[in-house]
Amino acid sequence: MIPNGVEDEEKFLSAGISGIQQNAFYMHRALDSNNLKDALKYSAQMLSELRTSRLSPHKYYELYMRAFDELRKLEIFFKEETTRGCSIVELYELVQHAGNILPRLYLLCTVGSVYIKSKEAPAKDILKDLVEMCRGIQHPLRGLFLRSYLSQVSKDKLPDIGSEYEGDADTVVDAVEFVLQNFTEMNKLWVRMQHQGPAREKEKREKERSELRDLVGKNLHVLSQIEGIDLEMYKETVLPRILEQVVNCKDEIAQGYLMDCIIQVFPDEYHLQTLETLLGACPQLQPSLDIKMVLARLMERLSNYAALSTDVLPEFFQVEAFAKLNSSIGKVIEAQEDMPIAGVVTLYSSLLTFTLHVHPDRLDYVDQILGACVKKLSGKGKLKDSKATKQIVALLSAPLEKYKDIDTALKLSNFPHVMEHLDGATSKEMANVLIQTILKSKTCISTAEKVDALFELMKGLLRDLDENLPDELDEEDFKEEQNSVSRLIQMLHNDDPEEMLKIICTVKKHIVTGGPKRLPFTVPALIFNSLKLVRRLQNQDENAPEEEASTIPKKIFQILNQIIEALSSVPVPELALRLYLECAEAANDSDLEPVAYEFFTQAYILYEEEISDSKAQLTAIQLIIGTLQRMHIFGVENRDTLTHKATGYSAKLLKKPDQCKAVYSCAHLFWVDDQDSIKDGERVLLCLKRALRIANAAQQMSNATRGSSGSVLLFIEILNKYLYFYEKGVTQITVASIQSLIELITTEMQSENKTADPAAEALLASTLRYIQFQKDKGGAVGEKYESIKS
Numbered sequence: 001m002i003p004n005g006v007e008d009e010e011k012f013l014s015a016g017i018s019g020i021q022q023n024a025f026y027m028h029r030a031l032d033s034n035n036l037k038d039a040l041k042y043s044a045q046m047l048s049e050l051r052t053s054r055l056s057p058h059k060y061y062e063l064y065m066r067a068f069d070e071l072r073k074l075e076i077f078f079k080e081e082t083t084r085g086c087s088i089v090e091l092y093e094l095v096q097h098a099g100n101i102l103p104r105l106y107l108l109c110t111v112g113s114v115y116i117k118s119k120e121a122p123a124k125d126i127l128k129d130l131v132e133m134c135r136g137i138q139h140p141l142r143g144l145f146l147r148s149y150l151s152q153v154s155k156d157k158l159p160d161i162g163s164e165y166e167g168d169a170d171t172v173v174d175a176v177e178f179v180l181q182n183f184t185e186m187n188k189l190w191v192r193m194q195h196q197g198p199a200r201e202k203e204k205r206e207k208e209r210s211e212l213r214d215l216v217g218k219n220l221h222v223l224s225q226i227e228g229i230d231l232e233m234y235k236e237t238v239l240p241r242i243l244e245q246v247v248n249c250k251d252e253i254a255q256g257y258l259m260d261c262i263i264q265v266f267p268d269e270y271h272l273q274t275l276e277t278l279l280g281a282c283p284q285l286q287p288s289l290d291i292k293m294v295l296a297r298l299m300e301r302l303s304n305y306a307a308l309s310t311d312v313l314p315e316f317f318q319v320e321a322f323a324k325l326n327s328s329i330g331k332v333i334e335a336q337e338d339m340p341i342a343g344v345v346t347l348y349s350s351l352l353t354f355t356l357h358v359h360p361d362r363l364d365y366v367d368q369i370l371g372a373c374v375k376k377l378s379g380k381g382k383l384k385d386s387k388a389t390k391q392i393v394a395l396l397s398a399p400l401e402k403y404k405d406i407d408t409a410l411k412l413s414n415f416p417h418v419m420e421h422l423d424g425a426t427s428k429e430m431a432n433v434l435i436q437t438i439l440k441s442k443t444c445i446s447t448a449e450k451v452d453a454l455f456e457l458m459k460g461l462l463r464d465l466d467e468n469l470p471d472e473l474d475e476e477d478f479k480e481e482q483n484s485v486s487r488l489i490q491m492l493h494n495d496d497p498e499e500m501l502k503i504i505c506t507v508k509k510h511i512v513t514g515g516p517k518r519l520p521f522t523v524p525a526l527i528f529n530s531l532k533l534v535r536r537l538q539n540q541d542e543n544a545p546e547e548e549a550s551t552i553p554k555k556i557f558q559i560l561n562q563i564i565e566a567l568s569s570v571p572v573p574e575l576a577l578r579l580y581l582e583c584a585e586a587a588n589d590s591d592l593e594p595v596a597y598e599f600f601t602q603a604y605i606l607y608e609e610e611i612s613d614s615k616a617q618l619t620a621i622q623l624i625i626g627t628l629q630r631m632h633i634f635g636v637e638n639r640d641t642l643t644h645k646a647t648g649y650s651a652k653l654l655k656k657p658d659q660c661k662a663v664y665s666c667a668h669l670f671w672v673d674d675q676d677s678i679k680d681g682e683r684v685l686l687c688l689k690r691a692l693r694i695a696n697a698a699q700q701m702s703n704a705t706r707g708s709s710g711s712v713l714l715f716i717e718i719l720n721k722y723l724y725f726y727e728k729g730v731t732q733i734t735v736a737s738i739q740s741l742i743e744l745i746t747t748e749m750q751s752e753n754k755t756a757d758p759a760a761e762a763l764l765a766s767t768l769r770y771i772q773f774q775k776d777k778g779g780a781v782g783e784k785y786e787s788i789k790s
Contacts, residue, residue: 047103172228427460573610656698
């Protein structure tokens with residue numbers, strides 16, 4: 001039918017265009033001289049070029065548009081002829097004498113357009129005549145373009161209500177009948193194209209048909225523009241006739257396109273009132289048709305309609321839209337047993353979106369949809385199909401986005417069952433969506449039951465679901481993910497201490513199996529949220545009996561001890577030590593001496609057994625000293641034991657500078673401002689003197705190994721400690737000792753073999769400025785500092 005090679009086709013197109021141009025030239029000359037006979041002769045010859053069978057639809061369209069432009073000029077001429085006295089009826093008869101049927105019918109349609117405009121005969125009669133006459137062309141391509149031309153020239157001349165061509169009472173029926181008849185014939189021609197030519201060219205024919213589909217679809221658009229079509233007529237006549245043609249054509253391409261056209265061109269309220277009819281046609285369509293896309297578009301259209309205004313919602317309730325759609329989807333899925341899971345989930349996802357717009361208050365509908373999805377997924381295990389998992393994420397995300405409230409999602413019993421079918425990576429993605437929803441809405445999850453349900457949904461983030469699955473997340477993404485989990489843990493709250501304790505236990509149950517990568521993020525979050533409860537109880541229970549007041553804190557501290565122990569599997573001893581000290585301080589504020597002592601004991605064990613890096617040891621000792629200094633609950637024996645251990649650790653540090661810093665920090669353990677029982681000036685002085693000896697030893701070692709006396713920074717730091725305790729009133733710290741230390745530092749700074757140290761110089765200058773500042777204050781403080789010569 002179509003010659004081989006693009007070059008041949010171009011040649012035939014070029015020849016056709018040339019023929020049209022040549023005959024159009026002579027036609028124009030005849031028109032200019034008002035020679036009707038020649039005008040008809042050359043226009044018929046020009047239109048004969050459209051009789052070709054050698055062009056593809058795309059090339060034929062180019063040829064048709066050339067002829068169409070010329071026909072518009074011819075139509076104007078025919079109209080002018082009637083004003084000059086030429087009978088339009090005679091002209092209508094005259095053009096039917098053209099030799100070939102195709103040019104004859106094009107000319108007939110052109111004159112028919114002028115005939116209708118003249119109003120010398122009812123529009124309905126002329127249109128009926130034209131649509132019947134066009135049956136003479138049964139070649140699919142030529143017939144489609146001819147009928148497309150008829151549709152084009154007649155669309156503004158239909159006998160519609162309010163139109164100038166309106167006739168008797170049944171005028172709209174005539175207009176509808178004309179368009180439907182033309183549509184039916186065009187669709188038949190379009191479908192027939194599929195069955196012409198060899199089977200090997202099937203794909204090529206399908207592509208060509210796709211290029212022509214708009215010619216057929218325009219008829220439905222014209223129908224939708226007819227003012228006289230009310231709901232009753234649409235329901236009783238228009239839709240059944242269209243659907244009859246769609247179903248009977250038994251062509252997958254035509255059915256898919258035309259169903260989409262129906263959904264797109266006719267009003268939403270019409271779809272709603274004819275929902276049963278429209279859905280009833282779906283099971284009758286070809287099994288190979290992707291019916292899910294048709295239903296999805298229909299539900300999307302109705303969802304958007306419902307979203308426009310709440311005033312339209314009663315219409316949805318009246319026609320029981322949800323029940324009909326749900327039933328139809330069930331039938332389609334049942335009929336198409338081989339429908340892929342992605343398709344099934346897409347349908348339920350569209351139905352869920354529709355439900356959330358129309359019935360936002362009906363959680364039972366939402367759960368019903370999820371339940372139907374679970375039923376279809378049962379026995380499938382974890383889904384491997386990426387399209388299916390993507391659709392499930394969309395399905396589960398819809399209620400979260402609508403309600404912006406995780407509480408609502410947790411009421412959906414089938415929500416977790418759907419999530420069970422997600423693979424590890426997608427489960428984590430969905431868990432992230434859940435967390436972000438909570439964080440954005442700042443929702444407070446306030447019961448242990450809800451927390452348990454939520455954390456079960458989030459298990460993809462809390463532990464490795466598949467040991468064989470490689471962790472593809474990069475370090476930054478993983479940290480961000482776990483930080484979100486930590487923020488969520490911090491948001492958990494209930495005013496009732498007993499319920500909050502249950503929440504803590506529930507979270508602990510879920511996070512302890514998180515593995516070495518996750519525990520350093522989740523454990524601190526739970527520890528600090530638990531400590532918030534302890535602090536709250538301290539404020540609430542000041543007037544409560546002692547036994548009652550300490551019951552819950554004791555339970556909490558027992559749980560905290562177990563949680564921190566879980567970190568030993570990581571291991572992160574520095575973090576665990578910090579957490580033990582935080583808990584010890586909280587136990588101190590709760591007046592629980594045995595608990596606080598136990599936490600300190602655990603911290604000391606960690607220091608001795610796990611922390612070996614010298615830098616980490618110094619940091620750990622300084623943390624221990626700082627925390628121990630703030631403790632007021634310990635009796636003399638317990639405090640002496642812990643203090644003795646801390647000073648012992650300080651003296652055993654490997655590096656001399658570290659030893660020095662730790663030892664002078666120990667001085668704070670023997671002088672606490674708000675505790676009169678801990679003010680031992682002798683021990684303070686002993687620590688500072690020992691620090692001086694270590695600093696001196698460090699300097700001598702530097703001199704021996706590097707040939708220079710090294711930095712005096714340690715001496716300046718010790719000087720600052722002397723000044724601190726001098727100011728606090730430690731009588732053992734005298735002006736003489738401070739003065740001699742200043743002189744020692746000054747001498748060392750001026751030493752010839754001294755290495756320049758900008759940090760030491762800056763600290764010394766700052767210290768001397770402070771002394772001068774205190775002198776300038778005057779009063780008791782000024783007098784105290786007056787005798788220090790700086």
